[in-house]
Amino acid sequence: MAAMDGSSVSQKASLSSLPINLIRARIWLLGNLLLVFGLLDRAVSIYADSYVSAQEFVQLTIPALLLMSWLYLKPEEDWVDSGLEHLQTYHEQPISQRDKAYLSTAQHRMNELKNLHQISQHYTLPFPYLCQIYHLLNLKHLENVHGFSLNNLRVVEINEVKPTAIGGAIKFSTVLDSSINALRIWRQPVVEVDLVLHTPYMVELTIPVYQEKRITVIFNVWPIDEDHHEFLVDIYTDLKWPKLLLQGILHFAASLTLFEDLPYLKKLADMNTKRLFNVRASGHSTMWLFKRFADLYGPKRRLGER
Incomplete structure (x- = not known):
């Protein structure tokens, strides 16, 4: 951009x-x-x-x-824009054809899920775009950064990796490493989670809940300049809970995880973000998706420009 x-x-x-x-x-x-x-x-x-x-x-x-x-007395609806159309008018500079294609890919996927849409959140954060992408694609953040909200969730195995032309997908198993974790009430001890890099700006996380029900979270991360990015969170689910109760829970959960993110994003921002690409030298499987991102959109392409 x-x-x-x-x-x-x-x-x-x-x-x-x-x-x-x-x-x-x-x-x-x-x-x-x-x-x-x-x-x-x-x-x-x-x-x-x-x-x-x-x-x-x-x-x-x-x-x-x-x-x-x-x-x-419901507030104005602009805080829950469930689409990406506003991104095309939010920025003062025109969007390139390449990024319009990325935007179209994101909107297409969100349209596929629109009947399951529950909530949207939209933030402008004072951190480089790359910090957010690194955070989302590093599986270990589920254990380390979100240790409180996920109550000792552990990534135990990488089951499948699949590169795509402009991204990739990874399937991994998680286990609840706590006997008092409230999630044990409905989910299996070990479940398979999907994480997909659709474009350099869009990440999708799909989590099984119970009885084939799933929660899908789509993150759109769009750079504003070298030190700021837009962060859009859309959550979809086929859970048949009362809508008001479900939306309240999802808003609280999304807000909690963002507050957990902020210190870590600040730590990453204090580093030279180019150092994050050194992860390609690491063979750890939990970093496979970020390594895929680095191969496609690393130093050879200047991220954050349009």
């Missing part, structure tokens, strides 16, 4: 440092959950004796009206 002018970048970075729309959306979702819980709690207690008095009816009506009013 072409670099933006300094004032434009600093303005976007400062705006993204306090994502007001995102904060409003989180508060709105939390309010929904609390009001629904309160409404259900009152309904269960009132109908327990199979009789509804006038006072109890009023007690049930008030939270119902509050919930309807709260739903009406």
Whole structure:
């Protein structure tokens, strides 16, 4: 991508440092959950004796009206843009034909999954684009960076690797290395996870949940300049949970993992990012997908330019 002018970048970075729309959306979702819980709690207690008095009816009506009013106060939709169309107008410089093709590939895959779409999150982060790509393609980050949120998940085996013309795919097995991990309630002890590099800007992670149900996370990482990138997270699933509850859980999980990412991304940014390509000398199988990225888009191509 072409670099933006300094004032434009600093303005976007400062705006993204306090994502007001995102904060409003989180508060709105939390309010929904609390009001629904309160409404259900009152309904269960009132109908327990199979009789509804006038006072109890009023007690049930008030939270119902509050919930309807709260739903009406839904924030603006720009924070949950589930597509990539805005990227074509977000940047001040035109997008090259090559990157338009990458964008089209990403949009095609997201269109295939659109009926399963649950949430979107969009951030502008003050780290080089390459740091985010390295982080996403390094399987060990699931163990090290997300040790808290994933509660001792371990990568135990690389099952399959498959290069493509502009990316690659890897299948690997994970195990829950903790007897108290809440995920044990529904998932198998060992499951096979798919990680796909679709384009130099798009990564897809697919995770089995239970009974053939899956969660798919698509990450789009688009450079703004040498020190900033856009980070878009879209989550899809065929879980048949109540939509409001499911979206609340997924928003919380995605936000938690991002907060876990930030110190690690800062550590990577403090390094000379060109050193990250030295990983090609490593034979560790957990780095296969990044090595594939490095072979395709390494120092011979100047990343982040359009």
